[in-house]
Amino acid sequence: xxxxxxxxxxxxxxxxxxxxxxxxxxxxxxxxxxxxxxxxxxxxxxxxxxxxxxxxxxxxxxxxxxxxxxxxxxxxxxxxxxxxxxxxxxxxxxxxxxxxxxxxxxxxxxxxxxxxxxxxxxxxxxxxxxxxxxxxxxxxxxxxxxxxxxxxxxxxxxxxxxxxxxxxxxxxxxxxxxxxxxxxxxxxxxxxxxxxxxxxxxxxxxxxxxxxxxxxxxxxxxxxxxxxxxxxxxxxxxxxxxxxxxxxxxxxxxxxxxxxxxxxxxxxxxxxxxxxxxxxxxxxxxxxxxxxxxxxxxxxxxxxxxxxxxxxxxxxxxxxxxxxxxxxxxxxxxxxxxxxxxxxxxxxxxxxxxxxxxxxxxxxxxxxxxxxxxxxxxxxxxxxxxxxxxxxxxxxxxxxxxxxxxxxxxxxxxxxxxxxxxxxxxxxxxxxxxxxxxxxxxxxxxxxxxxxxxxxxxxxxxxxxxxxxxxxxxxxxxxxxxxxxxxxxxxxxxxxxxxxxxxxxxxxxxxxxxxxxxxxxxxxxxxxxxxxxxxxxxxxxxxxxxxxxxxxxxxxxxxxxxxxxxxxxxxxxxxxxxxxxxxxxxxxxxxxxxxxxxxxxxxxxxxxxxxx
Numbered sequence: 001x002x003x004x005x006x007x008x009x010x011x012x013x014x015x016x017x018x019x020x021x022x023x024x025x026x027x028x029x030x031x032x033x034x035x036x037x038x039x040x041x042x043x044x045x046x047x048x049x050x051x052x053x054x055x056x057x058x059x060x061x062x063x064x065x066x067x068x069x070x071x072x073x074x075x076x077x078x079x080x081x082x083x084x085x086x087x088x089x090x091x092x093x094x095x096x097x098x099x100x101x102x103x104x105x106x107x108x109x110x111x112x113x114x115x116x117x118x119x120x121x122x123x124x125x126x127x128x129x130x131x132x133x134x135x136x137x138x139x140x141x142x143x144x145x146x147x148x149x150x151x152x153x154x155x156x157x158x159x160x161x162x163x164x165x166x167x168x169x170x171x172x173x174x175x176x177x178x179x180x181x182x183x184x185x186x187x188x189x190x191x192x193x194x195x196x197x198x199x200x201x202x203x204x205x206x207x208x209x210x211x212x213x214x215x216x217x218x219x220x221x222x223x224x225x226x227x228x229x230x231x232x233x234x235x236x237x238x239x240x241x242x243x244x245x246x247x248x249x250x251x252x253x254x255x256x257x258x259x260x261x262x263x264x265x266x267x268x269x270x271x272x273x274x275x276x277x278x279x280x281x282x283x284x285x286x287x288x289x290x291x292x293x294x295x296x297x298x299x300x301x302x303x304x305x306x307x308x309x310x311x312x313x314x315x316x317x318x319x320x321x322x323x324x325x326x327x328x329x330x331x332x333x334x335x336x337x338x339x340x341x342x343x344x345x346x347x348x349x350x351x352x353x354x355x356x357x358x359x360x361x362x363x364x365x366x367x368x369x370x371x372x373x374x375x376x377x378x379x380x381x382x383x384x385x386x387x388x389x390x391x392x393x394x395x396x397x398x399x400x401x402x403x404x405x406x407x408x409x410x411x412x413x414x415x416x417x418x419x420x421x422x423x424x425x426x427x428x429x430x431x432x433x434x435x436x437x438x439x440x441x442x443x444x445x446x447x448x449x450x451x452x453x454x455x456x457x458x459x460x461x462x463x464x465x466x467x468x469x470x471x472x473x474x475x476x477x478x479x480x481x482x483x484x485x486x487x488x489x490x491x492x493x494x495x496x497x498x499x500x501x502x503x504x505x506x507x508x509x510x511x512x513x514x515x516x517x518x519x520x521x522x523x524x525x526x527x528x529x530x531x532x533x534x535x536x537x538x539x540x541x542x543x544x545x546x547x548x549x550x551x552x553x554x555x556x557x558x559x560x561x562x563x564x565x566x567x568x569x570x571x572x573x574x575x576x577x578x579x580x581x582x583x584x585x586x587x588x589x590x591x592x593x594x595x596x597x598x599x600x601x602x603x604x605x606x607x608x609x610x611x612x
Contacts, residue, residue: 023328025292032295033130035597043589044437045305049181051298054188054218058291060127068115068162069284069352074211075196077170080227080257084196085110085167086158087268088276092139097265106145107132107186109152110165116154119164123152129189145169147182163280166190170183188218188294191285195249198227202610212249219290222251223279224604228258252279292607299601305599309590312429317583323423324575327416331561334568337408338463340399354519405460405567406453410446413574417446420578429586442579442585454572458568466559473556 032055040046061067073088075081082095082104095108107129111119122128129150137151143152143168146306168183187193193215215222224246237254246254255275257268329337334342424430424441433439591598 002371022274023601026059026062027609028600029055029062030300031596032599033059033605035600036222037300037599043306043591044439045302046436047298047302049185050188051295053185054291054298055295056127056130057188058288058295061189061291063127064118064122066118068112068164069280070164070166070167071192071193071194071280072168072183072187072190072547073196074168074183074264075195076198079170079196079198080225081196082167083265084225084227084257084273085165085278086265087273088165089155090140090157091267092155093265094139094143095405096142096144104145104167104169106147106169106182107150107404108143108145109135109150109166110167111152111154111162112158112161112163113154113156114161119152123150129186134344150187159277159281166318169208184214187214188291190218190220191287192221192223192280193600195222195224196227196331197224197245206208216250217290217294219283219285219287221275221279221285222249222252224249224254224403226254228256289607292537292604296604296607299604303598303601308432309429312427312432312582312584313590316424316427316429316586317579319423319427320420320582324416324572324579327412328572328575329412329568331568332479332563334571335560335564338401338405338460338564338567340401340404342399346607394608402457402460405456408447409456409571409574412571415534416575416578417444417573419523420575424582424586430561433589439580439589444581446578447569449577452570455570456567459563459570463560463563463567466556466563470556470560473554550581 036047036052036055039045073081083095086093087093089110095104110243123134132150133148135149135151137153139155143151195211226242242254253275385518430441442584
């Protein structure tokens with residue numbers, strides 16, 4: 001039954017249609033008309049304005065049973081659109097006509113007085129041409145219209161009692177692209193279009209093809225008026241060419257307007273537009289299937305895009321998780337990086353004697369991360385230079401652990417920020433977004449949040465207290481061991497060796513048993529290097545036993561480990577904050593499957609069967 005209906009058949013068909021159309025489809029249509037703009041503006045999906053208008057037109061057709069037929073006069077600049085529009089209105093100067101092109105800037109709507117109440121209500125409620133404000137005009141106001149408004153006038157021409165007649169801006173010229181976009185976006189509203197083609201566009205296949213493609217999609221009937229703007233006679237070949245153009249438009253028929261001298265408005269002789277009047281009065285096309293098909297295709301396209309983005313977002317999330325893990329210093333690195341200058345010198349001795357390659361690498365990594373704050377760090381003899389301000393000697397030898405922690409934290413945070421940004425930029429998610437929308441991910445730099453700096457200070461102070469108490473406990477427990485041995489190695493070196501070896505590292509965390517064995521072997525090497533080789537044996541064994549029974553696993557030892565873990569957790573939290581921000585930015589471009597608009601699009605994917 002899709003096609004044309006007589007006036008007597010239309011109410012019966014509409015009653016059938018509205019009674020049987022899927023309720024879920026109509027409810028979904030309401031959601032899309034109310035929220036669909038956000039598909040393009042917020043999520044940046046391929047949901048052009050023309051589809052949003054198609055959804056509005058479909059919804060209005062489903063809710064207003066006695067809606068008049070909507071007819072648009074379209075064409076290029078200076079093609080004669082407004083002249084035809086005014087002649088259809090019995091010669092009233094409703095639409096402005098000038099010698100220059102692009103005189104019509106916005107849609108002009110002519111409504112019969114008997115439809116005033118209905119049309120004013122629909123315009124006021126935003127059901128008809130939503131997004132355009134209404135401005136009033138009169139039959140002879142010679143209005144140009146406005147791009148953001150629909151200029152509405154009322155008449156008493158009985159032949160157009162059931163016709164809403166529109167004069168629309170030029171849609172073919174680069175000089176009037178904005179106005180042309182208005183015309184093309186409003187195209188789904190019209191049941192019929194009258195295409196005005198002047199001599200300059202008689203053989204413009206591109207414009208004709210564009211209009212035909214869009215018009216066919218929306219099930220519109222077309223009539224072509226060829227406006228002769230040259231005085232020479234119309235040859236048979238030219239007439240045949242015009243017929244071919246009309247066929248390209250799949251038009252219902254054509255008319256040729258005779259050449260008229262002079263510029264400005266010209267009143268046509270009686271009978272000139274009889275064919276057009278007949279076309280406008282013909283059976284009303286039922287376009288429900290055509291409109292719902294276009295909306296369904298658009299919904300399907302958006303949902304497919306959303307599925308692809310969802311998959312790419314999951315991939316981005318996994319990549320960012322890996323980035324956080326890669327940039328997060330392990331516990332040993334955090335521990336060595338929180339050491340003061342004297343403690344680092346002891347660590348230099350430990351790492352050199354024990355030849356712990358991991359320790360050397362931890363210290364080198366710490367040096368790299370501290371290069372933003374220190375010009376040189378006295379760790380394993382490394383000298384670091386760079387385009388940074390000179391550091392005062394007191395800063396190089398500082399024992400202020402909170403300051404050290406803040407410098408290290410900021411250096412790591414900057415690296416985390418850099419690596420997160422690099423991961424985001426290289427992701428398939430943002431590659432697709434940029435290629436299709438031109439949108440770029442935000443440029444972010446690390447900044448301290450309101451509580452972060454104080455949390456770092458607090459964690460550093462807890463580490464300082466824990467390490468001080470730990471070294472003190474080591475000294476107290478070692479008093480019974482040979483003074484020569486402990487003096488040679490040093491309680492500080494002993495304490496640092498224990499926590500360094502027992503701390504979880506980048507390769508694997510040592511078990512308590514393996515940590516005891518590694519610490520015993522380390523003491524042997526340290527004692528030998530310190531010149532206490534002759535005192536190995538019983539004193540060294542007593543020291544190893546003391547470590548196993550009194551020190552390793554003590555409350556002071558656990559406090560150092562806990563303070564280190566706390567500081568590391570702050571760095572991890574900062575990395576998570578950066579990745580969460582990145583995921584939130586990307587996630588804002590992905591619709592949740594349970595979001596009402598996503599559910600509505602899912603319901604619109606398959607247009608309802610409306611033919612009896």
